[in-house]
Amino acid sequence: MRTTRRTLLLGALPALSLPALALAQPGWRPDRPVRLVVAFAPGGNVDFTARLLAPIMAERLGQPVVIENRGGAGGVIGLDLVAKARPDGLTFGIGSSGTLTISPLTTARMPWDTWTDFTFIALAYRVxxxxxxxxxxxxxxxxxxxxxxxxxxxxxxxxxxxxxxxxxxxxxxxxxxxxxxxxxxxxxxxxxxxxxxxxxxxxxxxxxxxxxxxxxxxxxxxxxxxGSAVRSPQVPEAPTLREAGIIDAELSTSIGLLGPARLPPEILEALRSAMAAAVGDATVQARLLDLGAEVATPAQMNGRHYLAVTQEELALSRQAVEIAGLKPE
Incomplete structure (x- = not known):
């Protein structure tokens, strides 16, 4: 039986509070519950991703991961909480392409800068x-x-x-x-x-x-x-736009983990490792793949790759904004 989006969302909603020492890994660990900011209202892809990853991340970190939905301004308001948080590992967020690469081009007064106000922790997947x-x-x-x-x-x-x-x-x-x-x-x-x-x-x-x-x-x-780099296994009959000679770059949205700037290396690695464990879980992967997500490989699941993907998306967004004649408002 095919899994519906509603089933996936409902299946991702169990309580996120887990035993404080469950499966905690060596290295940095938080000493209290951590906050995972979702810059959109409940129910969308970003929120779904957070609720899918949070239970396993909580196991790895040894503390509950509490999801906080702060929607508004296309994700700008929610990510402002991440940008202005202390770099102590207790607040991090889900980053998405539109907020990180399109909003800076179409919003006249941005409260944060994509490149200086965040630590790119790891890429989770692209759609x-x-x-x-x-x-x-x-x-x-x-x-x-x-x-x-x-x-x-x-x-x-x-x-x-x-x-x-x-x-x-x-x-x-x-x-x-x-x-x-x-x-x-x-x-x-x-x-x-x-x-x-x-x-x-x-x-x-x-x-x-x-x-x-x-x-x-x-x-x-x-x-x-x-808009993928190669044909999607979900619709193998559909060519890519690159294959058709229409858009040379990859046209997709990316989802990853962000922290505030100046996140210490040991905290960054702990959060990256926790997210990698969650994305690498067989059940999580099956749900993401059923949605057509292209899950990052272990080699891609780091801050350097996530930053590089975001820079590529910004270049493509800038080209599109110029073609469309959009001006910051």
Whole structure:
């Protein structure tokens, strides 16, 4: 039986308080519960990730991991708590691409700096952004969709979760690389757009693979291409945008662990090791893979790689923001 997103979320909600000495590892250990900041409201991918990882991290650290949801301003408010926390290992957070690489380009007054106010602890996984079209369209492949869009320049609508989001920037990069001429239609969230996609009022969507998979599996929409480096095992029939010669860089969102700047090496390593243990858990990996996540390898699960991925994403975001003509507000 296929695991649904609701089942995954419910399965990730057991109490996070664990015996203080359970499976604690040598090295630094906190002497009280630690705070894991989620810069978004409960229920989304970032919150799901935190609730999935926290129990195992708590076992490794020997203290409860308490999740604190602080949504607002596209994640900027929540990460401000992390940036301004003491570097004592008692406060860390989940970092996401849009907040770290898009918000600094579209927000006039940022309370923190991505490169100087955080310690990059480790990359957990990446989720490709995909192009999914309505099943009501005649196009069943990327090539057919491109032909349809070019024959109907400016009349093919492309939904996103809002102006300045990763999905919106994906649309801009797609138009730039393909000449498809899609018309961007921003919604308040991707969930609000999917009913229109299913009904055929919206021709296509750019969204994370994890969100697009359920409708693809149910035959209500078709994933035509992915922004991943290689084809996704979840939709092996869909070519990558790089393979199609449309977007050369990897188009995805990344999720990782962040701490405040100047985090001591022994604390950084303890938090990295705890996260690596959680991501490496077989049950956790199965849930992430079912959502289309590309889980970081052990060699990639460190701060250097996470920083490098974020720098690459910033360069791509800057290109897309320039194409879209977005200005900081």
């Amino acid at each position: 490709p952004i995909v192009l999914a079209n309505s099943a009501t369209l005649p196009a069943r492949t990327l090539q057919e969709f491109l032909a349809y869009a070019k024959a109907n320049q400016g009349k093919v609508s492309a939904g996103s979760s809002g102006i300045g989001t990763g999905a919106h920037l994906g649309i801009e990069l797609f138009n730039h690389g393909s000449g498809a001429g899609l018309t961007h239609v921003p919604y308040r969230s991707s969930g609000a757009a999917y009913p229109d996609l299913v009904a055929g009022h919206l021709h296509c969507m750019f969204d994370q693979l994890s969100a697009a998979l359920p409708l693809h599996r149910d035959g209500k929409s078709r994933i035509l291409a992915t």
